[in-house]
Amino acid sequence: MPSHLLTQHACKELDAVDPLAPFRSQFELPEHIIYLDGNSLGALPKATAPRISQVVQQEWGRDLISSWNKHGWWQAQQRVGRKISRIIGAADDEVLVADSTSINLFKVVAAALDLHPGKIIVSERANFPTDLYMLEGLIRHLGRGHQLRLVDSSEELRTAIDGDVAVVVLTHVSYRTGRMLHMAAITAHAQARGAMVVWDLAHSAGAMPLQLSSAGVDFAVGCGYKFLNGGPGAPAFLYVAKRLQDRVQQPLSGWFGHARPFAFEPSFDAAPGIQRFQCGTPPIISLAALEVGVDLMLGVPLAHVREKSVALGCLFMRLVDLECFEWGFQLASPGDPAERGSQICFTHPEGYSIIQALIRLGVVGDFRAPDILRFGFAPLYVRHVDVWDAVQKLKLVMQERLWDRAEYRRSAVVT
Amino acid sequence: MPSHLLTQHACKELDAVDPLAPFRSQFELPEHIIYLDGNSLGALPKATAPRISQVVQQEWGRDLISSWNKHGWWQAQQRVGRKISRIIGAADDEVLVADSTSINLFKVVAAALDLHPGKIIVSERANFPTDLYMLEGLIRHLGRGHQLRLVDSSEELRTAIDGDVAVVVLTHVSYRTGRMLHMAAITAHAQARGAMVVWDLAHSAGAMPLQLSSAGVDFAVGCGYKFLNGGPGAPAFLYVAKRLQDRVQQPLSGWFGHARPFAFEPSFDAAPGIQRFQCGTPPIISLAALEVGVDLMLGVPLAHVREKSVALGCLFMRLVDLECFEWGFQLASPGDPAERGSQICFTHPEGYSIIQALIRLGVVGDFRAPDILRFGFAPLYVRHVDVWDAVQKLKLVMQERLWDRAEYRRSAVVT
CATH class of the missing domain: 3.90.1150.10 (Aspartate Aminotransferase, domain 1)
Structure with a gap:
C-alpha cells in the first residue's frame, strides 16, 4: 500500500x-x-472465568478428592500436552504440561547430558536469562566440568557448534529483539556434529505454525502464559522426541513420573514415554485456565x-x-x-x-x-x-x- | 465419657x-x-471462589501485565510464605511458596548436600514415595556416590543417624499411618552427630502448632492442598533456617531467584535470603487460592x-x-x-x-x-x-x- x-x-x-x-x-x-x-x-x-469457576466450585468444592478421577485431573498434564502438540507440530505423545519453563529446561538438558559424553553446552549470551541461569545451576550442581559456551551472534553460533558440543540450548524467538532462528537448519547443523538440541518456544508457540517433529528436534520447552493465553504463571510445557523418551531419565523424578504412582513403591521406576517428565502434583486451577487458552488456539x-x-x-x-x-x-x-x-x-x-x-x-x-x-x-x-x-x-x-x-x-x- | x-x-x-x-x-x-x-x-x-474470580477477571483480565506490580503478583511467593511461617513457627523471612513439594525437596536437599561432605542420606522406607523418588533422582544425577540409608522403624532411625550422615530426610506425620515423629528430639539428635535435617510437613502444617525455629530445624518442605485448604495441586512451601540461607545455593536457579531479575543479566547472582529458593514464574491463580486457605488458617x-x-x-x-x-x-x-x-x-x-x-x-x-x-x-x-x-x-x-x-x-x- x-x-x-x-x-x-x-x-x-x-x-x-x-x-x-x-x-x-x-x-x-x-x-x-x-x-x-x-x-x-x-x-x-x-471462556476462562466460567471454566475456572466450575473447577473451583463444582470439581474441587463439590466432588473434592474424587475429581482426580471423575474430572480427569490426573490426566490433565498429558491431555493438555496432547493439545499443545498440535500447535507445535509434534506427535501427540511427545508433549507434556508441567512445572515452569525454567524447571522443564533443567529436566530436558539434564536428560540430554545423560545421553551425551560431551562437556560443552552452547547458548546465546542474549538468551532469556532464566535459561542461562538454569544451565549455570545445572552445571554447578553436576560438578562434572561442563562448560557454557555463549555466543553473541548467529554467525558465531554456527562455528561454536563443533564436535565437542553436547547440547545446544536456544530460544527460537528472542525475547529482546523478536529475532527468529532457523529451527530446522540449526537443528540439522548441530545434530550433524553429534550435538543434541533444546529449543525454548516461549515466544513462538501459538504465534506461528511450528514443525518440531519434521525439524527432528530433540527437546523443547515452552511457556503457557504468552501466546497460549493460559493466564499468569500458567504451567509450562515440554517436548521430548519419541525416539528419545524411553532412553532418558530426568533428575526431578517425582511420583507423577512413576510407572505406578499409586502402588506407593519405595523405588522409582520411570513411567514409559513422556510421563516420566512429570514430577509433583500439578496446580490444577492454573492448569485448567491454560487448557482454555489452548482449546481456543486449537480452533485457529x-x-x-x-x-x-x-x-x-x-x-x-x-x-x-x-x-x-x-x-x-x-x-x-x-x-x-x-x-x-x-x-x-x-x-x-x-x-x-x-x-x-x-x-x-x-x-x-x-x-x-x-x-x-x-x-x-x-x-x-x-x-x-x-x-x-x-x-x-x-x-x-x-x-x-x-x-x-x-x-x-x-x-x-x-x- | x-x-x-x-x-x-x-x-x-x-x-x-x-x-x-x-x-x-x-x-x-x-x-x-x-x-x-x-x-x-x-x-x-x-472465600476462594470470589477471590479467584477477582484474580481472573479484574487482575488478569482488566489490569493485565500491570498486575505483577499493581496487585503484588511479584511478591506473592514471599507474601504467602510469610503467612505460612506463622502457622509453622518460623521467622517471617524463612518460608517461601514455590513449585511442588517434590521440587522443593530437591532444592533443599541439594542445598544441604552442598554444605556437608557426608555421603549418606537417611530416610524411612515408609516415607511418602515421592520424597524417596526425588532423593533417588538427586543422587543419581549428582553421581558422587551418595547413598540412601532407609530405615524401617523409629528405633532403627536413631542408630542409623551416625557421624557419616549428611542429611536426614523425614516426614513429620506419616501419610500411611499418621504416626508423628518427635521433630525437636530427632533434629537435636541428628545435629549432635553433624547431620542436617529436612522435614516434610505435608501432613502436619495446618493440623497442629509447629515450632520449626525453636526446634532448630535446618530445612523443611510442605504441601498447600491438605490442611491449608489451598486447592488441588496448590503450590507448595519450603523453609530454610535464616542462619543457612546466605550460605547455600540450590540448583534450580531460575530468574525469580536472582538478586536483580529485571536487570536481565546473563549470569546468575542469587538473591539474598529465602528468595534464592524461587525458580520460575509461579502459577498465580493457584497461588491466590492457596493464599485464601492460608489466610483462613491464620485466624484459627x-x-x-x-x-x-x-x-x-x-x-x-x-x-x-x-x-x-x-x-x-x-x-x-x-x-x-x-x-x-x-x-x-x-x-x-x-x-x-x-x-x-x-x-x-x-x-x-x-x-x-x-x-x-x-x-x-x-x-x-x-x-x-x-x-x-x-x-x-x-x-x-x-x-x-x-x-x-x-x-x-x-x-x-x-x-
Whole structure:
C-alpha cells in the first residue's frame, strides 16, 4: 500500500476482511486499552472465568478428592500436552504440561547430558536469562566440568557448534529483539556434529505454525502464559522426541513420573514415554485456565496467525518510520519478517520513560533493559487499527515530550 | 465419657461447645457427605471462589501485565510464605511458596548436600514415595556416590543417624499411618552427630502448632492442598533456617531467584535470603487460592485445632472399637495421641472395597496400598457428629457386606 493510502480508515478496512477478526470477541479486553504485550502475558479468554469457576466450585468444592478421577485431573498434564502438540507440530505423545519453563529446561538438558559424553553446552549470551541461569545451576550442581559456551551472534553460533558440543540450548524467538532462528537448519547443523538440541518456544508457540517433529528436534520447552493465553504463571510445557523418551531419565523424578504412582513403591521406576517428565502434583486451577487458552488456539488456523502477525509487524514498523522518524527510534528487530517472531522492538535512550507515558495513554507495550521498547502483536485480538492508533499515541508522546516526567522512572515489569 | 453415654446426641453436644465450630461455615461442603479426606485434599473455603474470580477477571483480565506490580503478583511467593511461617513457627523471612513439594525437596536437599561432605542420606522406607523418588533422582544425577540409608522403624532411625550422615530426610506425620515423629528430639539428635535435617510437613502444617525455629530445624518442605485448604495441586512451601540461607545455593536457579531479575543479566547472582529458593514464574491463580486457605488458617488458634484433632481421632478409634470390633479392623496408627497426627488408619484385607462402599454411602475416606483404610480429621470442618455417623456407616457396610461387590475393585485415587 502506498504511504499516502495508509490511513486509519484503510486499517479498519483491513480489519473488516481479516479472517481472524472473529476471534477478538472471544477475549475479555479492557476498553480504551491497546494491548501490545500479549508476548508477555496473553489476554483473558472469555471462556476462562466460567471454566475456572466450575473447577473451583463444582470439581474441587463439590466432588473434592474424587475429581482426580471423575474430572480427569490426573490426566490433565498429558491431555493438555496432547493439545499443545498440535500447535507445535509434534506427535501427540511427545508433549507434556508441567512445572515452569525454567524447571522443564533443567529436566530436558539434564536428560540430554545423560545421553551425551560431551562437556560443552552452547547458548546465546542474549538468551532469556532464566535459561542461562538454569544451565549455570545445572552445571554447578553436576560438578562434572561442563562448560557454557555463549555466543553473541548467529554467525558465531554456527562455528561454536563443533564436535565437542553436547547440547545446544536456544530460544527460537528472542525475547529482546523478536529475532527468529532457523529451527530446522540449526537443528540439522548441530545434530550433524553429534550435538543434541533444546529449543525454548516461549515466544513462538501459538504465534506461528511450528514443525518440531519434521525439524527432528530433540527437546523443547515452552511457556503457557504468552501466546497460549493460559493466564499468569500458567504451567509450562515440554517436548521430548519419541525416539528419545524411553532412553532418558530426568533428575526431578517425582511420583507423577512413576510407572505406578499409586502402588506407593519405595523405588522409582520411570513411567514409559513422556510421563516420566512429570514430577509433583500439578496446580490444577492454573492448569485448567491454560487448557482454555489452548482449546481456543486449537480452533485457529496457525498459517493465518502467522500471516497476520507479519502484516501487523510490518504495518507497525512502517508507521513508526513514517510518523516518528525524527525522534531517533532504532529498529532492534530484524527488518525481514522471515527473520522475526511476533514482536517489533526499537531502542531509544528514553525507552523506559516513553513506555510509561504510552501506558498512561492506554497503549501497553513493555521495556527491556537497557533501552528496548517492545511491542508484541497477538493476532487473535490485536487489530490493524490498534497498530495505527498505537503509533499515533507514540507520536503524541514524542511530540509533546510526555515521557519527560519524574514519575516515569524505572520499576519492575515482568516479561 | 463412659461407653453407654457415647451417643449421637452426646456428639452433638460436644459440637455445640466446640470453639472451632464457627469455622465450618467458612467452607463450602457438599450436603450429605462426611468428608474425612482433608488430609488428602482440603475442602473449599467460601472465600476462594470470589477471590479467584477477582484474580481472573479484574487482575488478569482488566489490569493485565500491570498486575505483577499493581496487585503484588511479584511478591506473592514471599507474601504467602510469610503467612505460612506463622502457622509453622518460623521467622517471617524463612518460608517461601514455590513449585511442588517434590521440587522443593530437591532444592533443599541439594542445598544441604552442598554444605556437608557426608555421603549418606537417611530416610524411612515408609516415607511418602515421592520424597524417596526425588532423593533417588538427586543422587543419581549428582553421581558422587551418595547413598540412601532407609530405615524401617523409629528405633532403627536413631542408630542409623551416625557421624557419616549428611542429611536426614523425614516426614513429620506419616501419610500411611499418621504416626508423628518427635521433630525437636530427632533434629537435636541428628545435629549432635553433624547431620542436617529436612522435614516434610505435608501432613502436619495446618493440623497442629509447629515450632520449626525453636526446634532448630535446618530445612523443611510442605504441601498447600491438605490442611491449608489451598486447592488441588496448590503450590507448595519450603523453609530454610535464616542462619543457612546466605550460605547455600540450590540448583534450580531460575530468574525469580536472582538478586536483580529485571536487570536481565546473563549470569546468575542469587538473591539474598529465602528468595534464592524461587525458580520460575509461579502459577498465580493457584497461588491466590492457596493464599485464601492460608489466610483462613491464620485466624484459627492452632492449639484448639490440635486439641480437637486429638479428640476426633480418639472418638473415632473408640467408636470403631465399640461398634465394629467383630470385623477385624487392625489399628495401624499409634494408639497414643501424642504419637500421631490428624488421621486414624486401620488395616483390613478388604480395605479397598470397604472404602468404596463407604464412599457410596457418603463417607469419604481413602485407601492406601496394600490394605490401609485412612480417615483424616480436619478440625475446621469435621464435627464430632460426623465421626459418630461415619462409624455407623462403617458398621452398616460391614454388617450388610456392602463392600462385597464386583464394582468395588481397585482404581487410582490421589493422596
